[in-house]
Amino acid sequence: MEKVLMKGNEAIAQAAIHGGCRYFFGYPITPQNEIPEYMSREMPKAGGVFLQAESEVAAINMVYGAAGAGARVMTSSSSPGIALKQEGISYIVGSEVPCVIVNISRGGPGLGGIQPAQSDYNQSTRGGGNGDYNMIVFAPANIQEAVDLTAEAFEIADFYRNPVMILGDGMIGQMMEPVVFHETPKRELEPKTWATTGTGGKRAPNIINSLHLDPANLEKHNLHLQQKYARMRAEETRYELYQADDAELVFVAYGTASRIVRNAIIQLRETGVKAGMIRPISVWPFPQAAFDQLGSQVRALMSVELSCGQMVDDVRIAAAGRWPVGFYGRSGGMIPAQHEIVDACRSMLEEVA
Amino acid sequence: MPTVFEPTKGLTGVEFHYCPGCTHGVIHRLVAEVLEEMEELGNSIGVAPVGCAVLAYKYFNCDMHEAAHGRAPAMATGVKRVLPDKMVFSYQGDGDLASIGTAEIVHAAGRGENITVIFVNNAIYGMTGGQMAPTTMVGQRTTTSPLGRDPRQVGYPLRISELLATIDGAAFVERVSVHNPANIRKAKKAIRNAFDCQKQRSGFSLVEVLSNCPTNWGMSPLESLDWVKEAMIPYYPLGNFRRPEMQESEHA
Ligand SMILES: Cc1ncc(C[n+]2csc(CCOP(=O)(O)OP(=O)(O)O)c2C)c(N)n1
Ligand code: SF4
Ligand SMILES: [Mg+2]
Numbered sequence: 001m002e003k004v005l006m007k008g009n010e011a012i013a014q015a016a017i018h019g020g021c022r023y024f025f026g027y028p029i030t031p032q033n034e035i036p037e038y039m040s041r042e043m044p045k046a047g048g049v050f051l052q053a054e055s056e057v058a059a060i061n062m063v064y065g066a067a068g069a070g071a072r073v074m075t076s077s078s079s080p081g082i083a084l085k086q087e088g089i090s091y092i093v094g095s096e097v098p099c100v101i102v103n104i105s106r107g108g109p110g111l112g113g114i115q116p117a118q119s120d121y122n123q124s125t126r127g128g129g130n131g132d133y134n135m136i137v138f139a140p141a142n143i144q145e146a147v148d149l150t151a152e153a154f155e156i157a158d159f160y161r162n163p164v165m166i167l168g169d170g171m172i173g174q175m176m177e178p179v180v181f182h183e184t185p186k187r188e189l190e191p192k193t194w195a196t197t198g199t200g201g202k203r204a205p206n207i208i209n210s211l212h213l214d215p216a217n218l219e220k221h222n223l224h225l226q227q228k229y230a231r232m233r234a235e236e237t238r239y240e241l242y243q244a245d246d247a248e249l250v251f252v253a254y255g256t257a258s259r260i261v262r263n264a265i266i267q268l269r270e271t272g273v274k275a276g277m278i279r280p281i282s283v284w285p286f287p288q289a290a291f292d293q294l295g296s297q298v299r300a301l302m303s304v305e306l307s308c309g310q311m312v313d314d315v316r317i318a319a320a321g322r323w324p325v326g327f328y329g330r331s332g333g334m335i336p337a338q339h340e341i342v343d344a345c346r347s348m349l350e351e352v353a
Numbered sequence: 354m355p356t357v358f359e360p361t362k363g364l365t366g367v368e369f370h371y372c373p374g375c376t377h378g379v380i381h382r383l384v385a386e387v388l389e390e391m392e393e394l395g396n397s398i399g400v401a402p403v404g405c406a407v408l409a410y411k412y413f414n415c416d417m418h419e420a421a422h423g424r425a426p427a428m429a430t431g432v433k434r435v436l437p438d439k440m441v442f443s444y445q446g447d448g449d450l451a452s453i454g455t456a457e458i459v460h461a462a463g464r465g466e467n468i469t470v471i472f473v474n475n476a477i478y479g480m481t482g483g484q485m486a487p488t489t490m491v492g493q494r495t496t497t498s499p500l501g502r503d504p505r506q507v508g509y510p511l512r513i514s515e516l517l518a519t520i521d522g523a524a525f526v527e528r529v530s531v532h533n534p535a536n537i538r539k540a541k542k543a544i545r546n547a548f549d550c551q552k553q554r555s556g557f558s559l560v561e562v563l564s565n566c567p568t569n570w571g572m573s574p575l576e577s578l579d580w581v582k583e584a585m586i587p588y589y590p591l592g593n594f595r596r597p598e599m600q601e602s603e604h605a
Contacts, residue, residue: 023431023434023435025431049434049435051430051434053427053460054456054457054459054460054463055456057424057427057456057457058424058427058430058456058457058460059427061420061421061424061427061428061431061457062427062428062430062431062434063431064418064420064421064424064427064428064431065400065418065427065428065429065430065431065432065433065435066431066432066434066435067431068418068428068431068432069398069431069432069435069436070435071435073431073435087421088421088424091421095419196398196416196417196418196432197398197416197436197439198395198396198397198398198415198416198436198439199394199395199415199416200395200396201394201395202395205365205413205414205415205416205417206416206417207410207411207416207417207418207419208417208418208419209410209417209418209419210419211407211408211419
């Protein structure tokens, strides 16, 4: 298969088309503009539809409509735009229709900045929409992984009838790396008999709806959703363990932060410090299993994020008091240098000595 | 004996939850009859609003979506782009369309989105208990304008049909009323014209239907129909504001 050099955002857009996406609705926002731009050029060639919406609110509701009509559909945005989509995401989960949402996040709060950040971990994994809802959130650390996860996300979304989010920071969106468009792993998918394609006078009407006025019905519906989330936790959790076997300090980092941590680990090991890493690939479901595998030599965990500390809460929950949990982060679009992480590791190990 | 009247197949027969005398039910029937007469029921996808008509998805006998408040035109856009050969319509109240959903309706019209919108203007937020709407009349008392709508504080009611008629993508815009049988017949004709317009792929079509809310207006059903005629129609004149012939000729 051919290797091509691509910018992250364009590779994600191409991966979506590769994964069968034929409808895209979005609104411009930096640092993800190359996604809608690419879609506007390439989607019509693939026989699909690109439409620039009047807002992120409209875009996600166009996605909601297209998904209900049975299409493979995607939207992309960045932090403030994702904030506007959250109402729609909650409705989409409630109505059990599949779609893919890309969040190429930037610094906040508010208008924040346009440089890469991971300060939307909570926004992505907890969501700001209402109700007991969850979605799988994949956080790729390189462009190849972004491509593979984006293409597969459509299969997974269809499988669960639930949205899937690709969470990349601005760095993943903007940098260039060589990628290959592999065959996408296929799942056994039921035909979309629930889709609103017109009854043709041959069946009872299909209804795409999140309203359940009877509390007993709504509770039943919520318990059904919880069963899906439980299955996602059991079957869709993904992570990488890097040099964790003998590590005394285990970093936890995802996306761009994990790339810097990886280099810091190499440097630390050269000076005799045994460091390793848990790299969540799915940040929801969070990889609890990775923590349960850690050996008795581990003395401390440290979450490294391009934020003031969000994933660290999940790390504490996963640690469940077994290890002290430290944090190192930079925010606002500042990227930690390798030596900052090395230093943070050394002082943490001194503290717990 | 010959059958002189039958319920339309365009409605499921699920009992309406509307208050006695509310004309939402009349408007539902008109839409349903038109789709039945056009033989489009099996070919249609409707989008229900948030408002008193939130349960419209149970009443219309075709595939249905239930949208978030104000977002029905965006949702209908998503459906229509996937299924360009199907009839796609939204059914929306004045809070839904003229307040929280103004961006979505203006841009659906701007794109010339080939959908049909049934816009039910009852000058109030019915479902939430009678708060002021953007279409509430000057001086009209509501639960959030207890002394009557004061234009110095909250401005004047929006005339949505006139506003949308300035948009070239809007192929068909007409305001009708359902306060008496003669007007109900005209309303049905306008709804038919709007769906015909969609069928011919002429672009965006909207029918604004002046409707009542006896419950929240604090009137009997009969008084409320008189109020539509005497208070609303003078401010919201009935008539056609745009039809497909005007798209090229008058706005070329
Ligand atoms: C985002 C959001 N905001 C507010 C509401 C509450 N709400 C439900 S219906 C409604 C007003 C509906 O009024 P209108 O559209 O005029 O419909 P009517 O009931 O008069 O037919 C409001 C504000 C909601 N459901 N969602
Ligand atoms: S509250 Fe008003 S609009 Fe709603 S059903 Fe009752 S009368 Fe009709
Ligand atoms: Mg109303």
